[in-house]
Amino acid sequence: MDLQFGNPFNLMQWAEDNAGRLKPPVCNAALFPDSSYIINMVGGPNTRTDFHDNPYEEIFYQIKGNAYLNIWDRGHFERVDIKEGEVFLLPAHVQHSPQRPEPGLCFLVEQTRPLGDLDSLQWYCANCGTQVWRAEKQLESLVDDLPAIYKLFYARSDEERRCPNCGTVHPGKDYSAWHAQLKARS
Numbered sequence: 001m002d003l004q005f006g007n008p009f010n011l012m013q014w015a016e017d018n019a020g021r022l023k024p025p026v027c028n029a030a031l032f033p034d035s036s037y038i039i040n041m042v043g044g045p046n047t048r049t050d051f052h053d054n055p056y057e058e059i060f061y062q063i064k065g066n067a068y069l070n071i072w073d074r075g076h077f078e079r080v081d082i083k084e085g086e087v088f089l090l091p092a093h094v095q096h097s098p099q100r101p102e103p104g105l106c107f108l109v110e111q112t113r114p115l116g117d118l119d120s121l122q123w124y125c126a127n128c129g130t131q132v133w134r135a136e137k138q139l140e141s142l143v144d145d146l147p148a149i150y151k152l153f154y155a156r157s158d159e160e161r162r163c164p165n166c167g168t169v170h171p172g173k174d175y176s177a178w179h180a181q182l183k184a185r186s
């Protein structure tokens with residue numbers, strides 16, 4: 001019997017067969033590309049400096065390895081650890097920055113976005129929490145659309161990444177530098 005999305009398959013075998021797509025720089029591959037859910041396997045290691053605002057919930061199942069989310073919540077940076085074996089439901093519109101310091105596997109469930117429901121990415125000054133840059137996007141592909149916005153931010157000059165409040169230059173894609181700034185502040 002030929003089903004629309006194929007027959008049941010072994011998830012870990014799929015991860016093994018697609019291991020190349022789960023490594024940097026992409027780290028992310030769709031299990032059912034034409035479904036009305038967005039179901040992705042996310043690998044690693046991968047660290048980021050952007051904070052993602054999804055108009056819908058996200059469900060994380062951390063199958064292998066430990067990960068955490070940096071959260072921007074009402075003026076404060078917070079951290080939510082998602083350890084190997086744990087599941088987590090992130091409410092809609094909670095700005096989050098997934099960090100995967102070690103190789104791993106995360107089963108990530110999202111919802112396709114109806115026309116008009118935009119995602120946004122924002123970057124914050126690690127020193128004072130002021131927003132440095134923000135972009136909105138009608139999201140069609142998790143794998144392609146967000147990296148296109150990262151590139152726009154990374155291409156901005158130091159002056160354009162300078163915090164308008166305290167003058168600290170946002171280090172762009174240099175996550176370790178951004179994290180060091182955040183640590184120095186707390």
Ligand SMILES: [Fe+2]
Pocket residue numbers: 125126127128129130163164165166167168
């Ligand atoms: Fe600042």
